[in-house]
Amino acid sequence: MTMLEQFQVVLVFLLIGIGMIVVPMVFLTVLRPKKPDPQKAIPYECGLEPVGDAQVCFDMRFYTDALIFIVFEVETVFLFPWATVFRESEWTGIALFEGMVFIGILFLGLIYVWSKGDIDWVKSMEEHRSRAAANKTLAPTGQTAVAREPVGAP
Numbered sequence: 001m002t003m004l005e006q007f008q009v010v011l012v013f014l015l016i017g018i019g020m021i022v023v024p025m026v027f028l029t030v031l032r033p034k035k036p037d038p039q040k041a042i043p044y045e046c047g048l049e050p051v052g053d054a055q056v057c058f059d060m061r062f063y064t065d066a067l068i069f070i071v072f073e074v075e076t077v078f079l080f081p082w083a084t085v086f087r088e089s090e091w092t093g094i095a096l097f098e099g100m101v102f103i104g105i106l107f108l109g110l111i112y113v114w115s116k117g118d119i120d121w122v123k124s125m126e127e128h129r130s131r132a133a134a135n136k137t138l139a140p141t142g143q144t145a146v147a148r149e150p151v152g153a154p
Helices: 003-033 058-079 077-088 092-116 125-138
Strands: none
Touching: 058 077, 058 092, 077 092
């Protein structure tokens, strides 16, 4: 097979893949019933009437826990190819060392996150207030951050 014939095979698979996405979308757009109703336009909320605003502020702990989970989950996925290479490699000593360095870096990250208190789910309001006050302090003298006007402001 020449290089042009190999790219033709890729092009055929690409067109088949695009067709498998576009054809059902067009087909269902043409065949679906078109009966607009204001009741259908409201957001579905467990069969109940929606109450309140959908734009609600969530606690940042949800986001930080999700990000921590994603970081460690993705890093753990990198261990699967390493395990395959480790098993098939003749340089098992070097591969083992590299894997241990990788796991050590992950462990240091876990210790850092734990020491910052981001893993603790239940935190008291007093602890939250004390951390907020500590973040506002600029110097050991007890000065706090003050909003100032930009230089040259009227």
